[in-house]
Amino acid sequence: MSHITPEQLSEDAKKLIVDYLSKIDELKTKDRMKIPAQEMPAQDPEIRSHNLDEVALGYTVEQARIEAMRCLQCVKKNCVEDCPVKIDIPRFIDHIAHGDMGNAAGVIKEASLLPAICGRVCPQETQCQSNCTVGKALKDVDKSVAIGRLERFVADWERATGKISIPEIKPATGKKVAVVGSGPAGLVVAADCRREGHHVTIFEAFHKLGGVLRYGIPEFRLPNDIIDKEIEVLKAMGVEFQTNFVVGRTRKLTDLMDKDGYNAVFVGTGAGLPMFMGIEGENLVGVFSANEYLTRANLMRAFEKGKADTPIYPSKNVAVLGGGNVAMDSARMAKRLGAENVYVVYRRTEVEMPARKEEVEHAKEEGIEFYFLQNAKRIIGGENGKVKAMECLRYELGEPDSSGRRRPVVIPNSEFILDVDTVIVAIGNSSNPLISQTTPQINVNKWGNIIVDETQKTSVDKIFAGGDIVLGAATVILAMGEGRRAAASINKMLADDIEKEKKSVN
Amino acid sequence: MSKILFKKQLSNDVFMMRLHAPLIAEERAAGQFIILQINDDYGERIPLTIADADTKEGSITIIFQVVGKTTLQLSEKNVGDVIPALVGPLGKPTHIENFGTVVCVGGGIGVAPLHPIAQALKKAGNHVITIIGARNKDLIILEEEMKAIADEFILCTDDGSYGRKALVTEPLKEICERSPKPNMVIAIGPPIMMKFCSETTRPYEVFTQVSLNTIMVDGTGMCGGCRVNVGKEIKFVCVDGPEFDGHKVDFDNMMSRLNSYKELEREAHSCFLEQEIKNKEALQ
Ligand SMILES: Cc1cc2nc3c(=O)[nH]c(=O)nc-3n(C[C@H](O)[C@H](O)[C@H](O)COP(=O)(O)OP(=O)(O)OC[C@H]3O[C@@H](n4cnc5c(N)ncnc54)[C@H](O)[C@@H]3O)c2cc1C
Ligand code: SF4
Ligand code: FES
Numbered sequence: 162m163s164h165i166t167p168e169q170l171s172e173d174a175k176k177l178i179v180d181y182l183s184k185i186d187e188l189k190t191k192d193r194m195k196i197p198a199q200e201m202p203a204q205d206p207e208i209r210s211h212n213l214d215e216v217a218l219g220y221t222v223e224q225a226r227i228e229a230m231r232c233l234q235c236v237k238k239n240c241v242e243d244c245p246v247k248i249d250i251p252r253f254i255d256h257i258a259h260g261d262m263g264n265a266a267g268v269i270k271e272a273s274l275l276p277a278i279c280g281r282v283c284p285q286e287t288q289c290q291s292n293c294t295v296g297k298a299l300k301d302v303d304k305s306v307a308i309g310r311l312e313r314f315v316a317d318w319e320r321a322t323g324k325i326s327i328p329e330i331k332p333a334t335g336k337k338v339a340v341v342g343s344g345p346a347g348l349v350v351a352a353d354c355r356r357e358g359h360h361v362t363i364f365e366a367f368h369k370l371g372g373v374l375r376y377g378i379p380e381f382r383l384p385n386d387i388i389d390k391e392i393e394v395l396k397a398m399g400v401e402f403q404t405n406f407v408v409g410r411t412r413k414l415t416d417l418m419d420k421d422g423y424n425a426v427f428v429g430t431g432a433g434l435p436m437f438m439g440i441e442g443e444n445l446v447g448v449f450s451a452n453e454y455l456t457r458a459n460l461m462r463a464f465e466k467g468k469a470d471t472p473i474y475p476s477k478n479v480a481v482l483g484g485g486n487v488a489m490d491s492a493r494m495a496k497r498l499g500a501e502n503v504y505v506v507y508r509r510t511e512v513e514m515p516a517r518k519e520e521v522e523h524a525k526e527e528g529i530e531f532y533f534l535q536n537a538k539r540i541i542g543g544e545n546g547k548v549k550a551m552e553c554l555r556y557e558l559g560e561p562d563s564s565g566r567r568r569p570v571v572i573p574n575s576e577f578i579l580d581v582d583t584v585i586v587a588i589g590n591s592s593n594p595l596i597s598q599t600t601p602q603i604n605v606n607k608w609g610n611i612i613v614d615e616t617q618k619t620s621v622d623k624i625f626a627g628g629d630i631v632l633g634a635a636t637v638i639l640a641m642g643e644g645r646r647a648a649a650s651i652n653k654m655l656a657d658d659i660e661k662e663k664k665s666v667n
Numbered sequence: 668m669s670k671i672l673f674k675k676q677l678s679n680d681v682f683m684m685r686l687h688a689p690l691i692a693e694e695r696a697a698g699q700f701i702i703l704q705i706n707d708d709y710g711e712r713i714p715l716t717i718a719d720a721d722t723k724e725g726s727i728t729i730i731f732q733v734v735g736k737t738t739l740q741l742s743e744k745n746v747g748d749v750i751p752a753l754v755g756p757l758g759k760p761t762h763i764e765n766f767g768t769v770v771c772v773g774g775g776i777g778v779a780p781l782h783p784i785a786q787a788l789k790k791a792g793n794h795v796i797t798i799i800g801a802r803n804k805d806l807i808i809l810e811e812e813m814k815a816i817a818d819e820f821i822l823c824t825d826d827g828s829y830g831r832k833a834l835v836t837e838p839l840k841e842i843c844e845r846s847p848k849p850n851m852v853i854a855i856g857p858p859i860m861m862k863f864c865s866e867t868t869r870p871y872e873v874f875t876q877v878s879l880n881t882i883m884v885d886g887t888g889m890c891g892g893c894r895v896n897v898g899k900e901i902k903f904v905c906v907d908g909p910e911f912d913g914h915k916v917d918f919d920n921m922m923s924r925l926n927s928y929k930e931l932e933r934e935a936h937s938c939f940l941e942q943e944i945k946n947k948e949a950l951q
Contacts, residue, residue: 366887368707368752405754407887411690435891437901444896444920446927453890461884462709470711470736471884472928546923594888594906 164526167202167218174199174223181230185258190233194295198304199228201519206526210496213380213464216523217281222260225314229258231295232306239292240308245642248272250289250308257311262318269315274349275641277320277387280313282378282486283638286518303518320390327397331358336655339364339423341408341596344372345637346429346628348391349644350651351400354425357652362401362423364408369460372431373629374637376460377452379490381497382520409599418623424658425651428603428611428619428626429644432634433593437586438482442540447474447548451483451491451587458494476500476583480551482537483507483587484514489521491585492529503529504579508536508556508569534558534569538576540584551579590634608633617647625651669703669753671746672726677808680733681776682742683718689725691717691755697783698761698878698910701727702886704752705740713737714883714905716780717756727755730779730808757886758909765792767850770842771817772835772864773799774856778809780878781855788853789816796849797821798838800860804829835860836867843871851876854913858922865913877913879904882925895921 181188181196202218203209209216220228232254240250249268256265269276283289289308290296296305319325338354340347343365355361369375371388396402408414408430417423435450437443454473457463461471479495481488484507492503505524507514510533514521525531534556543549555575558567592609604612604620610633611626613619619626627643629635673685691701695717704710719728733739744750761784769788773781778799789795797817801807802825814820821838822830831838835856842849852875854864861877868875881893881904888906895902896917902908 366754367885368704368754405752406690407754407757410756411694411754413694431889433888434903434906435889437891437894444894444901444917444924446923450891453884453892456884456890461711465709469709470706472711474927545926546920598906 164203164206165200166205170200170202170224171221174221174227178223178227181227185230188230193231193233194298196227196231198231199224199307199310201307201310203523206523206528209381210493210527213497215384216381217519219317220310220314225257225311226260228307228311229254232258233294235294239294239297240289240306243292244272244289245638246272246645248289248312253315254306254308254311257315262315263324265315266319266324269312273312273638273641274352274645275345275391275637276312277316278345278374278383278391279638279641280309280311280316281383281387282517282636283309284515284517284636285309288638320387325390325394327394328352328356330356330398333360334358334655334659336360336425336659337362337421337423338651338655339408339417339421339426340429341414341426342366342372342429342431342628342630343370343392343402344429344431344628344640345374346431346640346644346647347372347427348395349641350427350429350625350627350648351395352398353645353648354427354651355395355398355400357655359424359652359655360401361399362403363395364406364417365402365404366407367460368404370402370404372429376456377487377490379455379459379494380464381493382490407595409595414596414600414624415602424623424655426624427644427647427651428596428624428630429628429640430593430596430630432590432629433595434591435586436589436591438537438588440537440539442542442548443586445540445542445548446546447476447582448540448584448586449474451481451487451585452590454491454585455487455494458498464494464498473498474583478502478581479504479583479585480537480579480581481505481585481587483589484509484516485587485589486516486520487589488585488587489516489524489529491587493520493524493527495583495585496527496529500583504532504581505529506532506535506537506551506553506579508534509566510534510558513566532579536569537584541578548582548584551581551584552576553579590629592633593630596630616650617643618650623654669750671744671748671750672724674744674746677730678805680742681730681806681808682733683728683730684741684744685721685724685726685728686750686753687725688727688753688755689722691753692720692722692725692727695720695727695756696760697763697787698780699756699758700780700886700909701729701753701755702757702883703729703741703750703754705737705744705750707751710752711737712752712884712886714757714880714886716878716880718779718782730776732776754886757905759907761787761910763787763791768794768796768847770796770798770839770849770852772839772852772854772856772860773797773813774835774854774860775801775806776808777854777856777860777878778807778813781853782809782812784853784855785813785816789818794818796842798823798835798842800824800833800835800856802826834863836863839864840867843868843873848873850874852913853878858918858925861913861916862918862922865916865918869914875913876910877916878909879911879916879921880909881921882927895924 253268293305463473559570628640
């Protein structure tokens with residue numbers, strides 16, 4: 162895909178929209194199907210691979226309205242069915258088509274709290290856009306209505322026009338809710354519980370808020386400003402924040418209730434413990450977990466060389482192991498930090514890669530090389546215990562496994578050497594051990610993920626959990642969905658308590 | 668945020684501070700550490716052992732040596748100044764019980780984390796033999812405090828400027844040869860010293876516990892930057908440690924990992940010092 166300049170895209174849209182504006186309500190299905198899908202304007206790949214600014218620039222108003230006119234307003238809404246939080250997608254899109262951005266925002270906000278974030282990072286092609294009627298009819302999921310881009314457009318419009326409203330807060334109930342972790346799950350719980358009038362405190366281990374949104378997902382995909390804005394809203398709502406506070410260590414989880422008077426606790430501590438391959442040479446100097454590499458670059462701001470005190474390893478040739486979003490982010494970050502060659506080494510083929518499609522395309526445009534059906538066998542050290550090379554093996558696809566995916570099988574004697582000085586391991590996380598180590602009463606499964614019931618309640622009364630600590634490494638939207646459900650359960654529990662207290666007084 | 672309540676220079680480049688941190692003071696146990704940052708946006712996160720705590724004052728004590736930019740800047744802070752980010756207590760507490768005879772070996776700044784452990788061991792009824800050592804007399808810290816708890820006290824310097832002229836491994840070997848041999852050794856200090864203490868005790872099969880101070884970022888088990896090889900396993904020092912069986916730790920790998928950023932830091936450090944000098948000149 163060649164890069165089309167944002168100016169060109171904007172020009173084209175301005176011309177095109179003239180034809181449609183007058184007959185917007187008369188468009189037939191076949192007219193709509195003919196409207197060209199709108200490309201996302203993006204920074205030039207040559208330039209952006211050397212800066213940290215956001216890659217995708219967002220639709221212009223004209224582009225957004227044209228894209229919105231492609232929606233068929235289906236009666237059977239496949240898109241809504243596949244949306245984890247059930248946003249009324251055709252309704253908000255129809256508002257965009259008619260140029261009514263305020264109402265579009267309102268519709269999204271009924272179901273989702275952080276649209277500026279979800280519009281940017283949700284894997285739309287496997288969710289709302291996967292079964293969109295337009296994409297189905299055109300036999301190309303890339304031609305589905307660009308729901309995610311439209312969601313982002315509306316959220317950005319709202320921010321740019323300064324129209325973000327602070328939700329109404331009910332009168333104080335005197336009940337206290339502790340939220341552990343400030344990732345998407347925790348932020349949503351805080352907002353929903355605060356709205357009911359409860360006092361809410363978020364406890365965060367790091368010095369900055371946002372969880373993975375801050376330390377994992379890079380600035381070029383999700384600017385910090387956006388997270389800051391969302392957190393400002395929570396602060397304006399009266400949510401309290403305690404940073405540099407590790408629940409379990411700075412204070413026992415149960416002490417939050419027994420000593421500090423919290424009436425409910427939500428655990429949203431996210432995934433933890435990065436996994437390694439278990440191969441030779443994995444502790445050499447120059448081998449990093451993606452978490453470490455990205456945390457240094459993002460949270461500790463090592464990309465601002467000269468300003469930041471946290472160092473980042475100087476690399477020329479980088480291998481990234483894995484095929485998810487984390488792998489894409491690491492590879493693209495390494496490039497931006499000055500690596501000349503970056504290779505993504507993935508055991509399966511491109512089709513099986515769990516990363517968002519847009520990120521894979523962007524990575525390719527930026528010159529990241531993909532080595533499919535290959536995997537690391539061992540990492541080879543040179544002087545001072547530093548990485549010198551990596552030995553790899555080639556694979557082929559064999560019989561389908563129980564999940565229906567064809568399993569990669571090693572090709573014997575296919576070893577070859579890749580010349581690298583840095584290896585970034587992005588093959589997933591197991592669970593964060595801190596809460597289970599220090600609060601053994603909470604039941605966890607054999608992977609260390611907290612077990613919850615359908616209301617998100619853990620095995621301990623008044624303690625709820627959600628997000629990656631329950632699901633394993635999942636997605637922002639699923640974490641938010643769990644947060645929503647947990648908040649509803651907490652609000653119900655506290656309302657019942659208040660009711661009981663009233664009765665016992667009377 | 669945490670205010671500096673007290674500051675004292677212990678030697679040329681070693682400083683002691685008491686920081687206001689009531690929750691950490693209340694929760695901490697021997698063997699645990701904190702992570703701090705001098706600047707909330709651009710600062711680096713460095714782990715430092717909690718040397719002591721005072722729950723009445725709501726304070727913890729840290730002792731640190733100036734080895735890089737962050738420790739240098741920290742040493743320039745004064746009473747009343749604020750540390751923007753301080754988190755803890757991190758790591759697993761030391762397992763304390765009455766083991767019998769325990770040899771506590773502290774090298775250089777390592778005596779700081781050793782002190783609360785030795786104290787706790789003594790309180791639990793152990794016979795505590797203490798060996799402290801440093802390159803020279805100037806670098807010996809907490810001599811009186813360690814002496815006060817020790818049933819036997821040995822002090823050595825590499826250059827013989829104070830106490831016995833020896834490396835700490837010499838008296839350690841002699842003690843291992845005694846009959847009965849000690850039940851346990853705890854060695855804390857520079858990696859090379861912990862390595863050789865472990866090598867010294869290995870032939871005598873005396874369990875030797877070391878406390879590792881690796882590079883860390885988060886300190887909560889999220890990044891893996893602190894990982895070390897212990898036996899056949901990869902362990903994360905911040906959540907599995909910081910204490911491990913010295914006979915199983917791959918010290919050579921740990922030392923090369925500690926040097927991951929040495930070249931970069933040297934550059935940064937010299938740039939920083941040049942800038943400092945320029946700033947001072949500009950003021951004159
Ligand atoms: C590099 C990267 C890229 C990703 N890209 C995408 C993407 O494009 N799309 C997508 O949908 N998903 C993506 N994900 C996954 C997504 O970010 C997570 O699923 C989501 O953030 C999980 O949210 P959470 O609230 O459960 O936890 P987290 O976001 O992990 O937040 C947990 C927070 O809790 C804090 N914490 C942990 N323990 C404690 C404690 N004991 N006390 C106090 N605080 C504690 C942590 O410091 C952290 O801030 C990505 C993940 C990574 C790492
Ligand atoms: S499935 Fe596609 S075309 Fe149909 S309503 Fe949803 S977005 Fe519009
Ligand atoms: S410091 Fe990050 S996992 Fe230990």
